[in-house]
Amino acid sequence: MLVFPNAKINIGLNIVEKRPDGFHNIESCFYPVGWKDALEITTITAFSVEFDGIAIPGDQSDNICVRAYKLIAEEYPLPPVKIHLLKAIPIGAGLGGGSADAAFAIKALNDLFELEISFEKQLSYARRLGSDCAFFILNQPAYCFGKGDQFERIDIGLAGKWIVLVNPGIHISTIEAYAGVVPKPSGSDLREVLRLPVSEWNGIVKNDFEATLFEKYPLLEEIKAELYKQGAAYASMSGSGSTIFGIFDQEKDLVEVFERYKVWQGALQ
Structure with a gap:
């Protein structure tokens, strides 16, 4: 079975408070975009894993797709499979590529072996x-x-607006990103703010990671400024990573403008 895990962007990201378990509570809008990996899962006589594309750090046996398989196999009789992942979504980029791979692995295993896992249980696994x-x-x-x-x-x-994502190849870990953030309650309801026209989001819809990460990596702020210069209605960093995106009212080709970096552009659905 072949599936194509897609990335997401964060539109607004408020770090509200630190939790007793060490994680943080956030408020954000997650929006799917078309930058995709390719994940193939097939039955085989002995379990195996193969990665192509962007190098994935860490032990292959502990990859998040493998962990998804093992998690389901604790409750369902799964045969051995071959997991082949072609990695195209940049890592440490704030695009949720690894999370998408895991979720699509859950859905693919469910469909491939007709496990009939409920939606709520799939959420629980994820x-x-x-x-x-x-x-x-x-x-x-x-x-x-x-x-x-x-x-x-x-x-x-x-839907129908154009998005350009620019990734300069800077890997920012979640630990690094959160190290510079002071959690605080947001002063407004993000859901209400996002009802405003996109052209009014600048200065109101914010990513709390930008303040410290832009200071540490000035290139990110430069990319954001260039997206506005090119006519973006709104631009922001996505998540806690190094990808900057711009939303445009009309189609825009900025591959040559950002020729030194990885760029994905396309229509929002």
């Missing part, structure tokens, strides 16, 4: 694998809160 994995089970625009694993549907009317 939450055990990572804070934002659950989002990719439904994979539709959502207002996310808690650790990023609780969500509700949101309609912010971006």
Whole structure:
């Protein structure tokens, strides 16, 4: 079975408070975008894993897709499989690529072996694998809160708008990103703010990681400024990573403008 795990962006990201378990409560809008990996799962006589594309750090046997398989196999009789992942979504980029891979692995295993795992149970598996994995089970625009694993549907009317994502290749770990953040309650309801026209979001819809990470990595702020210069209605850093995105009212080709970096651009759905 071949599936294509897609990335997401964060539209607004408020770090509200630190939790007793060491995680942070956040408020954000997660929105799926078309930058995709390719994940193939097939039956085989002996379990195996193969990765291509962008190098994935760490032990292959502990990859999040493997952990998804093992988690389901604790409750369902799964045969050995071959997991082949072609990695295209940048890592440490704030795009949720690893979380998407895990969630799509859960869904693919469920479909491939006709396990009939309920939607709620798929969410439960996903939450055990990572804070934002659950989002990719439904994979539709959502207002996310808690650790990023609780969500509700949101309609912010971006269908048909054009997005450009620029990743300069800087890997920012979650630990590094949170080290510079002082949690604080947000002064407004993000869901209400996102009802405003996109052109009014600048200065209101904020990512709390930008303040410290832009100081540490000035290139990120330069990319954001260039997106506005190119006519973006709104631009921001996504998540806690190094990808900057710009939302445009009309199609825009900025590959040559950002030729030194990885760029994905396309229409929002």
